[in-house]
Amino acid sequence: MSASPSAPLSSPGSRPIVIDCDPGVDDAIAILLALASPELDVRGITTVAGNVGVERTSRNALQIAELAGRPDIPVFAGCHRPLVVAPIGGQFHGESGLGPLMLPEPSRQIQPPHAVSFFIEILEDALARTRPITLCTLGPMTNIAVLLRVRPDLIPGIERILSMGGAYVEAGNRTMTSEFNILADPHAASIVFSSGIAITSLALDATHQAMATPERAAAVQQGLGGPVGAAVKTLLAHWDRNDPRRYGSRGGPMHDPLVIAALLRPELFETRKARVFVEHSSALCLGQTVADWYGKSGETPNVDIVTRVDADGFFALLGERLARYGLREAS
Amino acid sequence: MTARSVILDADPGVDDMGAILLALASPELDVEAVCAVAGNVPVEATVRNALKTVALAGQPGIPVLRGSARPLVAEQVLGKHAAVGVFPDDIVPPTEIDPQSGSAALFIAERAIVAARDGRRLSICASGPLTDIALALTMDARVARGIERIAIMGGAFTALGNRRPFAEFNMLADPHAAASVFASGVAVTLFPLDVTQQALLQDHHLATLRASCGAAGKALAAMFEFSDRGNLARYGRPGGPIHDIMPVAFLIAPDLFTLRPAVLGIETGGSTAGHTFADFDAPAGDVPVAEIAVAVDEERLFALLLGRLSAYGEREKAQSETRS
Numbered sequence: 001m002s003a004s005p006s007a008p009l010s011s012p013g014s015r016p017i018v019i020d021c022d023p024g025v026d027d028a029i030a031i032l033l034a035l036a037s038p039e040l041d042v043r044g045i046t047t048v049a050g051n052v053g054v055e056r057t058s059r060n061a062l063q064i065a066e067l068a069g070r071p072d073i074p075v076f077a078g079c080h081r082p083l084v085v086a087p088i089g090g091q092f093h094g095e096s097g098l099g100p101l102m103l104p105e106p107s108r109q110i111q112p113p114h115a116v117s118f119f120i121e122i123l124e125d126a127l128a129r130t131r132p133i134t135l136c137t138l139g140p141m142t143n144i145a146v147l148l149r150v151r152p153d154l155i156p157g158i159e160r161i162l163s164m165g166g167a168y169v170e171a172g173n174r175t176m177t178s179e180f181n182i183l184a185d186p187h188a189a190s191i192v193f194s195s196g197i198a199i200t201s202l203a204l205d206a207t208h209q210a211m212a213t214p215e216r217a218a219a220v221q222q223g224l225g226g227p228v229g230a231a232v233k234t235l236l237a238h239w240d241r242n243d244p245r246r247y248g249s250r251g252g253p254m255h256d257p258l259v260i261a262a263l264l265r266p267e268l269f270e271t272r273k274a275r276v277f278v279e280h281s282s283a284l285c286l287g288q289t290v291a292d293w294y295g296k297s298g299e300t301p302n303v304d305i306v307t308r309v310d311a312d313g314f315f316a317l318l319g320e321r322l323a324r325y326g327l328r329e330a331s
Numbered sequence: 332m333t334a335r336s337v338i339l340d341a342d343p344g345v346d347d348m349g350a351i352l353l354a355l356a357s358p359e360l361d362v363e364a365v366c367a368v369a370g371n372v373p374v375e376a377t378v379r380n381a382l383k384t385v386a387l388a389g390q391p392g393i394p395v396l397r398g399s400a401r402p403l404v405a406e407q408v409l410g411k412h413a414a415v416g417v418f419p420d421d422i423v424p425p426t427e428i429d430p431q432s433g434s435a436a437l438f439i440a441e442r443a444i445v446a447a448r449d450g451r452r453l454s455i456c457a458s459g460p461l462t463d464i465a466l467a468l469t470m471d472a473r474v475a476r477g478i479e480r481i482a483i484m485g486g487a488f489t490a491l492g493n494r495r496p497f498a499e500f501n502m503l504a505d506p507h508a509a510a511s512v513f514a515s516g517v518a519v520t521l522f523p524l525d526v527t528q529q530a531l532l533q534d535h536h537l538a539t540l541r542a543s544c545g546a547a548g549k550a551l552a553a554m555f556e557f558s559d560r561g562n563l564a565r566y567g568r569p570g571g572p573i574h575d576i577m578p579v580a581f582l583i584a585p586d587l588f589t590l591r592p593a594v595l596g597i598e599t600g601g602s603t604a605g606h607t608f609a610d611f612d613a614p615a616g617d618v619p620v621a622e623i624a625v626a627v628d629e630e631r632l633f634a635l636l637l638g639r640l641s642a643y644g645e646r647e648k649a650q651s652e653t654r655s
Contacts, residue, residue, distance in 0.1 A: 078470075079469050079470050079471075080469070080470070080471055080472040081469055081472075082469070083403060083465065083466075083469050083507070083511060084403070084404075084465075084507045084510055084511045084514075084599070086514070114437075114440070114470055114471060116437065116470060117437060120437075142469060145403075146436070146466050146469060146470060149399050149401070149403065149436070149462070149466055150399070150434045150436050150437060150466060151434060152400060187403060187404050187507060190404050191403065191404060280404060281599065281600040281601075
């Protein structure tokens with residue numbers, strides 16, 4: 001590994017991805033995991049309003065990329081509000097979106113183009129090279145939905161969407177039925193899930209199996225060093241929901257990093273294929289994701305729903321990858 | 332007087348064609364572009380028809396942008412006269428011009444952001460489903476700040492509906508987009524069926540269009556023959572409404588209309604999807620507040636329309652005199 005702190009950890013020829021997110025405590029860990037993984041070529045980070053407003057999520061994305069030693073990763077600001085419903089905002093991310101974590105002022109400012117225009121550019125290029133792009137969505141799906149309405153002809157440029165969002169058998173986290181990312185823009189989620197694009201869905205059914213228990217958090221932290229290590233320690237400490245009745249243990253669910261892990265180590269995940277529908281007009285069930293497990297809808301299954309996660313395997317991967325930042329600094 | 336910058340967002344559409352021709356013949360308006368969205372007919376046809384209309388108006392340099400091919404989330408519903416499709420070539424001649432590259436929603440967002448930055452204000456005249464305007468408003472907070480007003484043909488209150496018993500077509504075609512626009516905080520002036528049915532285009536108007544408004548007037552008159560006319564039971568007298576022309580007329584001459592402020596809402600689902608409702612007596616401070624046109628001076632409206640469109644006839648006369 002290179003001794004230069006700004007040397008890319010990912011190499012060309014690896015899988016091209018864009019991370020669409022609303023950092024966000026767990027988004028931040030997901031970005032750090034992706035940028036520590038040479039299998040992934042992070043072509044850009046796009047931001048959206050979600051856990052906090054889009055000015056904040058954009059600034060946070062810039063700061064996290066710099067924390068990872070990757071000020072070269074382009075960050076594009078996306079939609080400032082959901083398509084139809086009013087913004088709701090997250091509950092577990094503090095005012096800044098990163099809990100108590102304080103990071104240095106970013107050296108860069110957000111520049112045009114808009115996230116949607118960036119998607120158009122990169123997908124036109126992907127189509128021309130017949131090298132489709134994988135999209136990771138860690139927040140509300142507003143940017144992707146706008147893209148799909150503005151340029152539906154670019155769908156073939158998308159290899160797959162890996163999405164953190166929804167709740168199938170598991171109950172919701174923001175309302176009785178609904179998970180935050182889907183509830184925050186149910187119309188956008190409906191557009192994406194009905195688009196026919198291949199999707200891997202990491203819903204609460206999956207992420208609640210990946211609890212950062214105090215033991216697992218301690219094991220991850222053991223290998224950490226440098227500014228990234230300090231930041232991850234702060235984020236993990238903030239993430240403890242301290243609600244064993246709900247989650248079966250202390251700690252918080254590692255929602256967004258699972259998306260990156262599913263790209264890196266698919267063998268850690270069991271999936272089941274189904275068509276997914278999103279409720280966008282019910283008062284009681286707004287934002288509920290409904291899986292057609294038994295073919296009742298007559299629609300082609302298009303979503304690989306993650307049903308089981310090898311949590312220990314995931315935390316081993318997370319610890320090993322995040323430790324690379326400290327090792328890089330030490331060398 | 333400096334002209335008002337306006338983007339026409341339309342789904343031509345016969346009355347949209349009239350709206351575009353009126354705007355392009357009016358010095359009060361600086362038409363930045365025509366955006367064509369799926370609505371009355373599929374988007375390929377609305378784009379074609381917008382291009383044919385700007386060519387017919389002798390202004391092929393006006394950019395035409397392709398809009399959304401379908402509503403945000405609702406099932407697509409086309410207009411009653413969807414079978415018209417692309418305007419027949421023998422009525423509205425074909426044109427070689429192409430749409431500008433890029434898409435309508437991004438164009439609207441970009442122009443509004445530029446307007447906000449320059450302290451200039453942009454008006455939008457919406458005579459189709461509001462899909463692209465909703466997408467633009469979602470993208471960036473500065474878009475709403477750059478838009479002075481959206482004049483919308485849409486909705487129905489005591490007039491009930493036209494495409495469905497309780498819904499006017501433009502609202503039915505994308506009720507979620509309408510909800511999104513109404514909640515955006517941008518100033519909205521709405522021209523519902525209640526007011527569009529107060530001004531009927533009659534045979535003598537068509538005769539004037541044919542006689543003194545050039546090739547554009549002849550084509551528009553021929554197209555109006557296809558549309559919703561002669562429903563005596565509904566309109567109470569001969570003639571047919573010119574729906575989409577009204578918001579353009581308002582941007583040129585606002586005093587043609589009586590407006591009332593109201594809290595405005597729309598039903599997005601179920602059998603009344605697209606139904607608009609307004610509270611004209613809402614307490615101050617309730618949002619979203621829109622201005623709703625409740626009355627129109629019919630005589631002056633047609634005088635404005637036919638007077639402006641006569642420019643197309645005069646231009647042809649001048650051209651043939653130069654040639655001879």
